Amino acid sequence: MNIYNNFIINIIKKELKKNKNKKICTRFPPEPNGYLHIGHAKSIYLNFNIAKKFNGKCNLRFDDTNPVNETKNFINSIKKDIKWLGFKWNGSIKYSSNYFDLLYKYAIFLIKKNFAYVDELSSKQIKKYKGTLNTPGINSPYRNRTIEENIKLFNNMKNGKYIEGKLCLRAKIDMKSPRIIMRDPVLYRIKYFPHHQTGNKWCIYPTYDFSHCISDYIEGITHSLCTLEFQDNRELYNWILNKIFTKKYPKQYEFSRLNIQFTVLSKRKLKKLVEKKIVSGWDDPRMPTISGLKKRGYTSKSIKNFCKKIGITKQNNLIEFSLLESCIREELNISAPRIMAVINPLKIIFINLPKNYKEKILMKNHPFKSKMGTRKVYFNKEIYIDNSDFLENATKKYKRLVLGKEVRLRYSYVIKAEKIKKDKNGIINVVYCSCDLKTLNKKPNNRKVKGIIHWVSAIKNLPAKFYLYENLFLDKNPNNSDDFLKKINKNSLSIKHGFIEKINIKNKLKKYFQFEREGYFYLDNKINSKKLRFNRIVKLKNSYINKK
Incomplete structure (x- = not known):
């Protein structure tokens, strides 16, 4: 899907036909109360690319009007993530808190025009007075205070003369409006909490709905793009700007938010996962x-490719998680070198090879990219194979190593399982095999080999920990329930201890690998660590497994 072909792009094109001199300016306005998620990546991708398409600008503005949940750590993580994705914002970073003095003056302006009043109802009472979708709201008993009294009370709020929740500033619109958001929404509330940018200067803070539209106006934003849950807010957005400004102001357009299978994309729910130490x-x-x-191990390129493929629409739908997986798989299938790793080791000892037998077998680093070169893999009397690649008693459909049968080691020899050794619990811990040294990458004469398995030398290898990730949720759409924590997949992470080939990872400067028959993995620690850590990014599809 072409990112430059969606309904928002078409709207802008029509606008520019009428006014060729119009300068496009978008913005990405995250609240610094958590880390960015892939839903934000969609918004980032849209806003920055629209600015690029029309030679415009895209601002980064932190919506920091609720200091209770905001931290500098979140701000730093957001900046880092945007840079990692490969985007550059216009000029210096903006903050809604930059405009607190102006916002206060605009609030006073609304009071003087009799478009706002100070209310003493509690938050519960305000909610009750607003009514429902089927019943109109009721005016607050404090709605008809004089302008002078409202200004005095609002100034007293600013000067810290009331406790939190005692008073708030509300817009005076219409308590019978069919849209509940237009039933005298709160514009300012009291919060005694130091702000990460302004310190203790303020004890009243504007709401998102009040600050957002005005911040857009101040910055010259032409297109305020947000997700569909803010569709009703558009009327309030326009109302506030109409009451304060006379010149043309920004226009809000909504698009569908991102929903992915087996995933929650609510910061509130993500925060719970962190607080309850589920992650x-x-x-x-x-x-x-x-x-x-x-x-x-996902790359910025794969995430942007995912955003490109899902496109921008007004229709909410549930995206398959496999689409995101296909984006990283598609990239790494081309760029990641192949090596062998054994995640669940089972020792093989060759009975017909001498004790000190050693050999180096030449292998390609990539099956169809000769430029990636070759490597030499150690082959010794003792090797490891994956536990799942041997069965003492197997069905005819089992195409791996079976007692008394032959199998080929990948890129290597044909071997035959002769006998086994079990521990005191009856678990097989050694398989004794014979190795046909005449079959290096050759077909054995008049013999059928059941399958191909991967392996690693038991003598020359690198010990490693493998972090195997599955979906965090068992339900396809955990967002549908407030009891989303009950749908957690308790087996979303398993840690295995095994081995990879003896390769010079430090010199190769590689972080991404395809472990043959296992999946794509990311090296997630320092090279000098005693045991390497690999995160499984994504499993292999059957079609990606080489059947050599």
Whole structure:
């Protein structure tokens, strides 16, 4: 799907036909109360690319009007993620808090025009007085205060003369409006909490609906793009700007938010996962945050390609998680070198090879990219294969190593299982095999080999930990329920201890690998660590497994 072909682009094209001198300016306005997730990536991709398409600008503005949940750590993580995705914002970073003095003056202006009043109802009473979709709201008993009294009370709010929740400033619109949001919404509330940008200067803070539209106007934003849940807010957005400004103001357009199978994209729910220690943090590789996806091994290119494929529409739908997986798989299938790794080791000892037998077998680093070169893999008397690649008693459909049968080691020899050794619990811990040294990459004479399995030398290898990730939720759409925590997949992470080929990872400067027959993995630690850590990014599709 072409990112430059959607309904918002078409709207802008029509506008520019009427006014060729119009300068396009968009913005990405995150609230710094959590890490960015892949839903934000969609918005980032849209806003920055629209600015690029029309030679315009895209601002980064933090919507920091609720200091209770905001931190500098979240601000830093957001900046880092946007840069990692490859986007550059216009000029210096903006903050809604930059405009607190102006916002206060505009609030006073609304009071003087009799478009706002100070209310003493509690938050519960305000909600009750607003009514429902089927019943109109009721005017607050404080709605008809004089302008002078409202100005005095609002100034007293600013000067810290009331406790939190005692008073608030509300717009005076229409308590019978069919849209509940237009039933005298709150514009300012009291909060005694230090702000990460302004310190203790303010004890009253504007609401999102009041600050957002005015911040857009101040910055010269031409197109305020947001998701569909803000569709009703558009009327309030326009009302506030109409009451304060006389010149042309920004226009709000809504598009569908991102929903992905087996995933929650609500910051409130993601925060719960962190607080309840279901995940290790906001950057846990199972989280749909940009930082989490990066730590798992997703690239910025794969995430942007995903955003491109899903496109921009007004229709909400549930995107298959496999689409995101296909984007990273498509990229790494071309760029990632192939090596062998054994995640669940089972030792093989060759009875017909001498004790000190050693050999280096030449292998391609990529099956169809000769430029990636070759490597030499150690082959010794003892090797490891994956536990699942041997069965003492197997069905005819089992195409791997079976007692008394032959199988080929990938890119290597044909071997035959002769006998086994079990531990005191009856678990097989060694398989004794014979190795046909005449079959290096050759077909054995007059013999059928059942299958091909991967392997690693038991003597020359690198020990590694493998973090195997599955979906964090068992339900396809956990967003549908407030009991989403009951749908957690308790087996979303398993850690295995195994081995990879003895390769010089430091010199190769590689982070991404395809472990043959296992999947695509990301090296997630320092090279000098005693045991390497690999995160599984995505499994292989059957079609990606080489059947050599």
